[in-house]
Amino acid sequence: MSLEDELYQQRISRIAEIEALGFEPYGHRFDFTHTIPQILAEYTAKTAAELEQRVVVKVAGRISTIRRMGKAGFAHLLQNGERLQIYIRKDAVGEKDFALYEKLDLGDIIGVEGYLFRTRTGELSVHAERLYFLAKTLFSMPEKWHGLEDVEIRYRQRYLDLIANPEVRNVFVTRAKIVSSMRRQLEAHGFLEVETPMLQPVYGGAAARPFRTHHNTLDIGLYLRIAPELYLKRLVVGGLERVYEINRNFRNEGISTRHNPEFTMLEFYQAYTDYLGMMDLSEELLRQAAIDATGSAVVEYQGEKIDFGNFRRVSMRDAVGDPSLKGKALVDEFERNIESTLIQPTIVFDYPIEVSPLSKNKPGDPDFVERFEIYVAGMEIANAFTELNDPAEQRRRFEMQLALREKGDEEAHQMDEDYVRALSYGMPPTGGEGIGIDRVTMILTNTRSIRDVILFPLLRPVAQASGLPNHEHDS
């Protein structure tokens, strides 16, 4: 028998032993008096003498360490990323509960009732008077010193990563703070949160290859959206003058430390402003999100201090510094040599018209449009423009894209007749922007890989895990 089977069988048989003692191996509701973080926050400052007026508590958590010493012992319970020590002695908990204690495994989830005290070495602990059994673990937990290091297991079994590595938990707590900060701020500015289709008959709003799927009852092909943009602007036409959506986009392209096939985008649209208005708003949003997520507008990323309170604004032409370059060549040069050098928050504005089919022309400068992107730590984190609201011009732009598609550009935009029709009813002048939530989270949590800010990043399934056949020519 392999060790893994042996450990498993051991724990299966322990379930029967726990039942024989009169406990359920998988408990029901447990009414705790405090969470472990609450106890630590409330009582860490109390001295041993102050705790002599007994504070009785009921707490629950997962056993993360255990030290048995004959007729007594210590353990640490882990809850919400924090640990509290418990002290169990036979004469305090009684025969039955002590027999349970002797059968506990690392990773089991238990409840403890008892009073707070400080040990000889001063650690705040619960002096147990009663134990409750809440859930059995059948597998052994990652090692206590090094945690879980195997990157593949960390991503495939994220729950183990979250148990073993407290800093991972913090990344996702910070991510949630960023999202809620954005929501709070946009709502304060009068934006309405909406949801638009993920399944789209025509995909648009970005240059990317899509995922394809099929609806059985309608018997039609559909695309997973690459962006919500064209739907959000239909809503602006409809009079929802400030709208935003925070949701997933899907792009059928490469995977890297900065790219996951599904990723989270914040898009927002504001009627009667332009890209300059979007610049001001995005500086404010990002600065405040940094403060709400980390406590400061200045954050450290990979050894660099990045100041979200101070954005530089530079035109793409000035950033590249070569007046002879135009169109795609200008963008190529920018992406090749300039982008990675933009560490501090930088707004790069005025893009060539060729690469910007949804942006409004720059008055007096027919080769350029009113568009900007924001770069931080060498990464693009936002893309914004004054929205093109002239339906005839929009149709010409789509036609330019179709010409590119004819020449084999798989990422060129599709014609969207329904969108042109919507614009034909009149869309007010509008500024719009998309902010990549995953990348902002990377910077604000000081992580190098996008997989570390996505709970379940896409990995190749192991063995039989995929339920679908692979289609060789499905692109």
Place this chain on the structure above:
RNA sequence: GGGCCGGUAGCUCAGACGGUAGAGCAUUUGCCUUUUAAGCAAAGGGUCGCGGGUUCGAGUCCCGCCCGGCUCACCA
């Protein structure tokens, strides 16, 4: 897709030159009523990612494949 690196016990890792697979933690048994990487004593535990090849002999060398990481290309 290309290049580089990795996959050895449940976890974290060692294994020159090819010569009977190791450590710590975890597990099991015994002792231990304020320990905290608890301690002491003993024990069990491995298709060395998978498949071929070379060899008297392969964790180690060669070939192919699988999975992952970094990186380049594409992209946000």
